[in-house]
Amino acid sequence: xxxxxxxxxxxxxxxxxxxxxxxxxxxxxxxxxxxxxxxxxxxxxxxxxxxxxxxxxxxxxxxxxxxxxxxxxxxxxxxxxxxxxxxxxxxxxxxxxxxxxxxxxxxxxxxxxxxxxxxxxxxxxxxxxxxxxxxxxxxxxxxxxxxxxxxxxxxxxxxxxxxxxxxxxxxxxxxxxxxxxxxxxxxxxxxxxxxxxxxxxxxxxxxx
Numbered sequence: 001x002x003x004x005x006x007x008x009x010x011x012x013x014x015x016x017x018x019x020x021x022x023x024x025x026x027x028x029x030x031x032x033x034x035x036x037x038x039x040x041x042x043x044x045x046x047x048x049x050x051x052x053x054x055x056x057x058x059x060x061x062x063x064x065x066x067x068x069x070x071x072x073x074x075x076x077x078x079x080x081x082x083x084x085x086x087x088x089x090x091x092x093x094x095x096x097x098x099x100x101x102x103x104x105x106x107x108x109x110x111x112x113x114x115x116x117x118x119x120x121x122x123x124x125x126x127x128x129x130x131x132x133x134x135x136x137x138x139x140x141x142x143x144x145x146x147x148x149x150x151x152x153x154x155x156x157x158x159x160x161x162x163x164x165x166x167x168x169x170x171x172x173x174x175x176x177x178x179x180x181x182x183x184x185x186x187x188x189x190x191x192x193x194x195x196x197x198x199x200x201x202x203x204x205x206x207x208x
Contacts, residue, residue: 020041020042020064021042021043021062021063021066021071021108022039022041022042022043022062022063023040023043023049023060023061023062023108023135024037024039024040024060024061024062024063025038025039025040025049025057025060025105025135026057026058026060026061027058027166029059029099029101030059030097031061033139034141035058035141035166035168036138037057037138038135038137038148039136039137039138039139039145040106040133041136043107043108045071045107045109046107046108047131048074048076048105048106049105049106049107049133049134050076050078050080050104050105050106050134051105051135051162052080052158052159053079053080053104054079055162056101056102056103056104057101057102057103058101058102059097059098059099059100060097060101060103060106061095061098062090062096062106062108063094063095065093065096067092068092069090069092070089070090070091070111071090071096071108071109071111072108072111073087073088073090073096073098073106074087074106074107074109075087075100075106076103076104076105076106076107077102078103078104078105079104080104080105080132082105085100085101085103086100089111105132134148134152135148136148136149137183138165140165140169140170140174141168141169141170142171144170144174144182145182146181146182146183147182147183148181150181151178151181154181156177161174
């Protein structure tokens, strides 16, 4: 029973990983990560990701889109998750870049309805929305990542932190009370998933 429970857990992890979409809000144009920004990892559809009403981004990107999905990738004008400034269908691509900001937020939905430029999410007939939510990771120009969810919940001064990121701050410039929220980089999580994949292959081999 324990064996099958483990196999079921591992299968669930890969099912989740296979359907994960990461949304990036980038301060630099062209969807470059060189200026720092925020990541909304494993984001749900019809949930706009936004930092706050005073923060705007030059570009937004959608990454790790499953190949069999056709998404409406949306860039929202501010404040927060306002009207749709621009959109692009994924059409089987795993990466979409929306470069014509500024954007106050970003989100996506499944491509089964015609999008209306300038419409708000609530105004689109028949499509469920879950409102606006904050990203869970922030990263610096040097690639250092922090757990933004934990930072916000701890009551840290996020406005000052955003200002630091915009100036091109490195990890050495981040206050110590924030640096302790250092996040696990995505490559490390990818390695963990690979280990689980190998475990899954080995444990399932006798049943093939």
